[in-house]
Amino acid sequence: MKIRSHHYGLLVLALLFSIVGFAQQTTLTGRVVDTNNEALPGATVFIKAKQTGTVTDEKGEFSLNAEIGDILEFSFTGFTTHQETVGTATTLNIVLAAASTYLEEMVVVGYGTARKKDLTGSVATVSANNFQKGQISTPEQLIAGKVAGVQITPGSGAPGSGSRIRIRGGSSLNASNSPLIVIDGVPVDNGGISGVANPLALLNANDIESFNILKDASAAAIYGSRAANGVILITTKSGSAGQFKVNFSSLNSVGIKTGSVDVLNGDEFRSVVNGYTGTIASSADRLLVGTANTNWQEEIYRGAFTTDNNISFSGGIKRLPYRLSVGYLNQNGILLRDNLQRTSVALNLSPNFLDNHLSVKVNSKYAQTNSFFANQGAVGAAVYFDPTQPIYSGEQPFGGYFEWLNGAQPNFNAARNPLGLLYQREDKGNSDRLIGNVQLDYKLHFLPELRANLNLGMDQSWGSGTVFVPAEAASQANRGGTNNQYKQTRSNKLLEFYLNYAKEFDAIQSRLDFIAGYSWQDWKTESPSFPDLRADGTEFEPAGIDFATQNTLVSFYGRLNYTAWDRYLLTFTLRRDGSSRFSPDARWGNFPSAALAWRISNEAFLKGSKVISDLKLRLGWGTIGQQDGIADYGYQANYFYGDAAAQYQFGNEFVTVVRPQGYDANLQWEKTETQNLGLDLGLFDSKLNFSADFFIKNTRDLLAVVPVAAGTNFTNNLLTNVGSIRNQGLELALNTKVINSAKFSLDLGVNATFILQNEITKLQLISDPNFLGADVGGTGFNFVQKHSVGYRPSTFFLYKTVYDEQGNPIEGLYKDLDGSGNLGETDKRWYKNPEPNAYFGFTLSGTYDKLSFGCVMRSNVGNYMYNAVKAGSGIYQNIFPNQGYLSNAHRDILNTRFDNRQTWADYYLEDASFLRMDNLYFGYDLGAVGKSGMTARLNASVQNVFVVTKYSGLDPEIAGGIDNAIYPRPRVFALGVNLEF
Template identity: 50%
Template sequence: MRKSLWYSVLTILCTLSSIFAYAQDKLITGRVTDASDEALPGVSISVKNKKTATISDAKGEYKIKASIGDILVISSVGYVKVEKSFSAVTTLNISLVADNTSLEEVVVVGYGTSRKKDLTGSVTSITSKDFQTGAITTPEQLISGKVPGVSIISNSGQPGAGSTIRIRGGSSLSASNNPLIVIDGVPLEGEGGIAGASNPLSFINPNDIETFTVLKDASAAAIYGTRASNGVIIITTKKGKSGALRINFSSVNSLSTVAKQVSVLSADQFRTIVNEKGTAAQKALLGTANTNWQDVIYQTAHMTDNNLSIGGEVAKLPYRISLGFQTQSGVLKTDKLQRTSVALSLNPTFFNNHLKVDLSLKGSLQKSRFANLGAIGAAVSFDPTQPVYATVNPQRFGGYFEWLDRNSPTGLMNLAGRNPLGMLEQRFDEGTPQRSIGNIQFDYKFHFLPELRANLNLGYDVSKGEGTVYVSDSSAIGYVVGGKGGTNNIYKQTKQNTLLEFYLNYVKDLRFLKSRVDVMAGYSYNNYLTTNYNYASYTASGEKYPNTDPAFPFDKPENTLISFFGRANYSVNNRYFLTATLRRDGSSRFAPANRWGLFPSIALAWDLKEEGIFAKNETLSTLKLRASYGVTGQQDGIGNYDYYSYYALSAPNAAYQFGNSYYQGYRPGGFYANRKWEETASTNLAIDYGFWDGRVKGSVDFYVKKTKDLLNNIPQPAGANFSAYIVANVGSMENRGVEFSVSTQIIRKRELTWNLDFNATYNENKITNLTVVPGDQNYVGFPSGGIAGGIGGQFAFINSVGYSRNTFYLYKQVYDANGKPLEGVFVDQNGDGVINQDDLYRGKSSVPKVFFGLSSSLNYKRWNLGVVMRSSVGNYVYNNNYSQSGVQNQILGNNVLYNASTNYLTTGFKGNSQQLLSDYYIQNASFVRMDNANLSYDLGKIMKNSNVNLRLNASVQNVFVITKYTGLDPEVASGIDSNLYPRPRTFSLGLNFDF
């Protein structure tokens, strides 16, 4: 009995002890890693249905208290959420698997974000993991060849040079064809950079960029109204994140070489021609040297790009600070760019996450020396038999060889080319452009109505460009009688863009039909103010040139844009989606009667994958139909005050003389009061597809863009205006095209993956009207594309109804039986026996019809091999080097000897001015280019008991080009190849520390 009692008591005590032990919290420790066993910092670990939570540290380690039976929830953006039931163990290691769908779930759009599955417009987002690598100097290079419908052509190989960016072809003729670029909510001014730096994007450190989002159709872009006719590129920079301290350091060092030179006669070929066909006086001019002047002016260039970023959280304040320093010399001697950039991001939250504040500040200071680009053409044409340095009177003109004339007051031969190296080394064009872009956004989720948010965005974009141009008074390019010449001038310009935007956003999931409402309405104020400073001209010694004083020290052109906008998204049952936007813009660039424009859009989407017939199909992972229509506007490319008669300060070379003094006056400019918005209406039909759980996915888009009321530069009748040409609304144009993209994961194994992405774009451009009265058969069109080498204005293109813009308008060349062109002999198109402008015909266009992009990424264990290739088909280029210098007169038709293109050996042309307009010089410039090849190795942790990870990489840029084009480079944005700054081939080695 007593034993039984004690046994019962003991049993009760053990049970109570077990219950107490079960209820008591225990400390659980562990480590969170990814599929490659790499530590994952910043992962959220919480106890389900309790307030207990923590975050993994830089080593992926965590500590949390929980009771037996509790469920731990482990989650992180970009990874599949894991729930683990806690038993008696005290150590719990967790491996997270990447969630490809969540990585793409939210996409940045105009004024906010959107779930990707809710998108109805044509939007492409590229994240940092897919950027091009290597020696990247300007941000747009990161996505070249990555986005269907987007063509990015670097304007030259000069450090910091910009690119010509076209989204679904150009929508305008005389106005801008550049897309609107928005950085962290701040739109950049649409018309170029500042004095001393022509590329506005060169101020943004590519290492600070997180994503590019490209809005291509009107449904996606119409929320930006007047500035969206050519598409929108939204750049989002990296932000502060909660969690432990994270430090990243990267360094890239590279060498660049000229991949190809312009083909000109060698010194021996040159001597042979002069000795055979030159006069005695010309033969006497021949030298004894063998100089390749392109070798003289070009060099192997070096670049180093170093970046440090620090991110983490201090007192619950997420932050990120980055510092970048880049120095790059150009392959053209004396060309150098140095850039220091700083970025700060603070992203705190208040009131239990109801108020989010995003502060973003970016600053950049450049110190540049700009080479004299005229030296490129001089090197192509300078006599190869002359030495670089003078052997007679070497103390003059900096010691460089120059053409001399004893009878000239300066001792220099008039109208003779100058020494290419002397042009570079004796001219100092040095500038220090600066720029700062920043904004602060307050996003408040109302306490009493959490579905409603208010967003206030205050931003600015301030830049200053200033510098000096100094040319020694002993330099041949600035020499005057008496030695009091040269140049010592300063320049300065400032630009200021201020921004205020406010919008309300209401998002609500409704039980009715499982629908979702997302409504937004807002207001925007943009002011653009430019200050141009005017200075007198000075000699190298600082003596002011007579009559160069400006009438006023500066002028301040200004324009303002005020907008009201709204957007509504409505979805039903996660299957049917509707988006409608409306924007009303008012610009000070138009007269009051035409100041306001209205830009609507509507889009529909149907997610067929959610329908019963497809829902259970395991092969099909995505099937979505999209359709949209919208109108966008255009105002870039017109003056701030051209809508009324005004007076502007005349140029210094148009001053009036009174006695011994010269005065700048004010003179009237051309005006057009009836100018209004150029408008582009876009229609888009598309299908998004995916198979095998997203291993193959992509989209096909069909689009039509019709632009009316073209801002067109048209001639004025004599005496009708104060300008020979004005920009008026005359004409229409359209672009039709197809975009195709596919992303595939060909191999997906634990230690081996291979991703292959491909995109293709077909775009056909056609001008549909160019006259006030449509269908005027007497109007041929207006010319464009000036040709160098002729007397007077000669043009390669004509813009005509029924043809693409930049269509070549030339004579059709006649050839002999052996296929050799006959100089000055052309097809008589109208059969009147006379060759004149009536025999010019419309031929090919410089605008490509098809372009492709291919990206490949092969990962094996810690190795990665990446390749990016691009191709363009159907674009043609006028070889102006052939036409200008491939003739005998180039060598023997001047007061000194000039080198010629090797094309002279093929044609034997003497030099007929009419020959410049021959279609012989039009060449097929289709090409396949490997932009980038990159090999990297991830060493992982490089020291015991540390979290320092190291990654090494090597890359080559501009690896090769396959083309039939015989000139320097087939990729010429203007369509006329004349002394292009060569794009270099760049070899880079880099490392990346992450800890």
């Protein structure tokens, strides 16, 4: 068949129209949902070839222009990515399946993120969905009991009181044992701030998205000299573009006292005083007993109301995701007058520029805290004060409070009236803290596998306060009261830059991820000196000199991650730190680490298994360092002004002297070498996940305070590098979905940590067989613990008590263990330890229809407590000091009948193992409220629910293991509401 010439023209024209038709843009609309047909607002719709796209709205719907043949990529955090080729259809309905949270979860690590399945080190993650619920005023409480190897010991019951955090136990004696804390990429200043009890109290727990804990050296060595105690990375919440949300929460709670120190009541006290027939009391002592029945511990405590309110706005303006939050906390302590008020503001911005090649993160957190510090001396005074005396004397002196007198003046050997201590002291502090950083991450246009990251950060705080005690107060009648002020400024500046090269090599099924960087961080603290004034403003002592200190850390670091065939993983890290805290000859330290991992589940013989969804073996080694706890100028000679007691007299004038301070010019890094063997196992599509880690930590060049020969230094005890510690342990963690249906779900988490060895292996430069160890663990009377070779740090060092036939301790009689016939130091023995041999965490959470519930429990096993309250007050010597006053006694005096103090008796050492329910909560989802688009949720919780223990004291969980009349932790009942628009 022939084609005529004019038909050629028609054919060409048709082809042109076809080409134009294929190249024409089409408007696509659609909806992105999950497998339950629930909308996924904020899901990303991305045209791969053009590097452009959009996000879904609150209904999961989207609209964009694309061309036929374009490849669209649909993604949403926590869900698998889906790709779709644009065809003739103009409406798309996309269903995204939930990703396996165990395998696909992105984990924040030092300087970047990594897939959980690619980790070679020991890293644990706790996200906001798994935080402890209820009244949380300090961030570390969110993860208590949640992570194996992480022990969080609560502080006192004071508002904002922080916790002691230990990761895999302590590795140091005199340096810090606390982990490094990094907030949004800024290693923060954990030092105390004037005007606030706990620096972390300035961070609003409601703004936190996740905690990532780096436990072993292969994970933490990227932080070098500050990682010996592990690293906690805190990430705060951010917004999602196109998803505007308003969230308001209000939580109101009441805290109540859970118990009292077991002392005699008024009638019992009168009976003991009048019935005593020993030689300590005199007839004059019996005349001092009163007629009142005052329960001092009831008088100084109260039910404490707290309100915590937060509002946040999140979303995105075009390509500018943001989150702005404002919070207000007003927390009363159960001790009268104790109060903390905190106003916090946080702003996170995360825009992208240059076709998504440049990402910018701006994080800023500001908090202003105003505190009224109740006089905690009232806690001990309420234990010791005579219960037969009234609160008020009916007399004008000393504000009308009853006080023990010596003539017309207070008896300064006696305890002060607890109510007088509380109401005659105005201790007000305020602080401001700003933590912020700007992080620029640029993916090079000509080499997209290479990224350059610049991080500029700061942690600035200002603290100040005033203390006023009236002249009439008995506590300061000898000096005419107090009218003082204090102030402190702390500055922490950060500059970091690193290059990151990451590339997939499909031909050899490998992935390379390399990072190299530089870090500069500088800390500065300044405190002006003020004169010590009386209540009327006259000078009691002149001002000293202003205080200022500074230290700088400069670092170079690199990390290599290599993955082959998605089965074999290698990590190598090296950091070189230089610190101004050491002399130029010892300033630099190298901190390397290496780790291997084998993803056995990806081998051919396991791939596709319906039972084993993940199986990984990890092996890591590394050396990490320590410089915290060392003075900024401890390697060089320093001179300080002496106090008023050390003035030198010239005629009638007294001159303040300048005195030298002891120093060690050879101070160097304390280094901890660690090994870690780990196993990760996921079963049944990761519905059950198990991990086990065995670790060994050896600390050398231990920073310890040891005696030095007289005349060789300007001190008798010197901080120097001496000795070593060995630490071994086993961590186990199990998380499982017990029930997982549409209407009912139940999750269980259990973790256990066993300290198999924690032993000081060396403590002297020159071995001395007669050296028993360094005294630690002061009780207010004597030391009851020692650092000794062959034992755990702070092991109790006591006499072995002898008991009579009825099982009662015999006063002053102890076993002569050395057989010398004389009682001495060599008759004491090392008994137990304040730290547990094992600790456990139990977490239960679930949902039933619209109801949610859960609890967190913790347990310590093998920890012992020295009951210093019982030892100090459970004796007749305490009741009858023969100094013109009487003191109350612990009820144990009815058992022992001790006349005198028996400080070193192991009788006072008690098993303080415990099981504590930290948290119990319930929530109910009300759903949509009317037609406003607002959803509501109600919640109720109880904290410090119960404690099961053999310990006879107030609380079996006291850091350090010495119970010396602590501020008790309250039981807190809370009700709250969450509204979302």
